Amino acid sequence: MNRTPAQPLSMLPLAETFEPRDLETLIGVLQDRELESMPVYIIGGANSLDYGLPAKKPGVGLQMTGLNRVIDHPVGDMTVTVEAGLALDALNARLAEHGQCVPWDVPAPHSATIGGIVATNWNGARRHGYGTVRDYVIGIQAVDAAGNTFHGGGRVVKNVAGYDFCKLLTGSMGTLAVITQVTLKVRPTAPESTLVGTILTDDVTLEQTLESLVHLATKPVAVEVLRGPYWRNAEWLRSLWPDHHDDTLLLVGLEGTKLEVQYMSEHLREHWRAQGLARFASVSGADACHAWRGLTNMTSxxxxxxxxxxxxxxxxxxxxxxxxxxxxxxxxxxxxxxxxxxxxxxxxxxxxxxxxxxxxxxxxxxxxxxxxxxxxxxxxxxxxTRQSVWGPIDIPVSLMEKVKAKFDPRGRLNPGRFVC
The missing domain is CATH 3.30.70 (Alpha-Beta Plaits)
Incomplete structure (x- = not known):
């Protein structure tokens, strides 16, 4: 296990950082910190350290990237079990060998960890076609603040037995337990990916165009509306519409077989022409991959x-x-x-x-x-403040506090960062 002084520019008040490389070592770190009543801040790819309330209590960091193995990948079952510190790009590179993927859109996928994505419940543009992070988590293993291991779900997609720890830990911001392993559903990789776009000059037309998409014989994986100065500086957009300036852009993501995408793209263009729209553009292949990354990056x-x-x-x-x-x-x-x-x-x-x-x-x-x-x-x-960061909470905070008390009664995991 690596044990290093905290980085001086860290946004977390850390005295030192531990990087365990196996479950037993991680449990030992948590048990030792339990005896010291020391707060523990869980770190994945360190891409979202400013997401949530500022950390104020001095503590130690638990760097999860040392836990990065693929535990099990029964290809025919369309599932994969991985350690929580594995980066999304590394996982998808492994799955690509079998024509499979986990279709999540997150910033910095080369460093964003599976555990971090699940803990923050980070969903991107293609959630429309492929579902949310929670939809893919079918099994989970975690360790509470005292070092006790528990798990929920399983490696079979239809398994629904027991408490739904998968739902509970997704989006919990690391405040209930340290996620150590995740079992995910995987999907076949779409052989073709295209983004088709048009420019709209008024909100009435935009509203009508969006509404009409519901009735078309297309199944978009994403429907994105872009406006504002940030997009004027996006190089990949300037190559499509060099003169779009302050216009509103509508991009529709289409994925599937080559014939499916070709049909949906042509059908969409025909529909837009019938609406009086004319300024179309599209990207496919490697350019589409670049565009998807561009659509993901603004959020961070x-x-x-x-x-x-x-x-x-x-x-x-x-x-x-x-x-x-x-x-x-x-x-x-x-x-x-x-x-x-x-x-x-x-x-x-x-x-x-x-x-x-x-x-x-x-x-x-x-x-x-x-x-x-x-x-x-x-x-x-x-x-x-809690009110400004998380907004009005639509469930009783007292209920969330009771759940927190069950898992982390001394409030040592990521203290002060979430609602409670």
Whole structure:
């Protein structure tokens, strides 16, 4: 096991960091810290350390990247069991040998770990076609703060016995237990991937175009609406529309066999022509891979001082993005329109603060549309309160506190970072 001093620029108040390479060593670290009543901060790829409330209690880091083995991959069962520190790209490289994949879109997939993705419940553009992170987790092993191992689910897709630890730990931000192993469903890799896009100049046309997608004989894996200055600087978009300027862009992701994608692409273009749209573009193959990465990167881009995520019913997306544009803060929007998820990129921190700009204007809109608003990134860590970061909680906090007390009664795992 590696044991190193904490990095001086770490966003976590760490005295030192442990990097266990097997389960027994990890359990030993947790048991020793239990005796010392020492907080433990769990670290995966270190890509989302500013996601959640700022860590304030001094403690130690538990670096999970040493636990990076593929435990089991029964190809015919379409499942794979891996240690939580394995990076997503490394897993997909292994699965690609058998024409399989885990189709998650996350920033920095070369370093983002499976355990970290599950703990943060990070979903990207293709959740529309392939489902959420939770949909893929069918088995999980974890260790609580005292070093006790437990597991739920199994390696068979239809297994539903026992407590649903898979649901409980997905999105728990590492505050209940340390995820050590995950069993995932896998999918056949789509042989063809294409993004087809068009430019829209007004919200009425955008609304009509989005609504009409529901009735087409196409099955998009993603429906993305892009607007704002961030996208003017995206090189891969400039190659498609050199003169798009401040227009709204609509991108539809299509995946499947070559014939399926060709049919859906042609059908979509014909439909758009009938609507009076004309400025089309598309990318396929390696260029499509580059575009998918581009669509994923905004949600964690270093150029963003503040990144906010809003959820709502899909029918409210266009109106919500219009209000965001009217804030006058040079913010940019990426909307996973078919799923009602809107990412907002602020290049600088709002002069009137989060409370007025985000909480005062955007939260009521999202709430009225059946959703909410959370802060994904706040580079300057200003105005970081539970209310501003996680928004109004739609379940009793007392219930969450009871669950936390069952798993981590002394509050040592990632203390203060989540709701409780």
């Amino acid at each position: 881009d270093d150029s963003g001082s503040l990144i906010v995520k809003a959820t709502m019913v899909p029918s409210a997306v266009v109106g919500f993005t219009r209000v965001v544009s009217e804030l006058g803060l040079d913010c940019s929007v990426q909307a996973d329109a078919a799923d009602g998820v809107v990412w907002i990129h602020f290049p600088t921190f709002p002069a009137d603060g989060i409370t007025r700009s985000v909480m005062g204007k955007l939260v009521p809109l999202a709430d009225a549309a059946g959703g909410g608003v959370i802060i994904v990134r706040n580079r300057d860590q200003i105005e970081m």
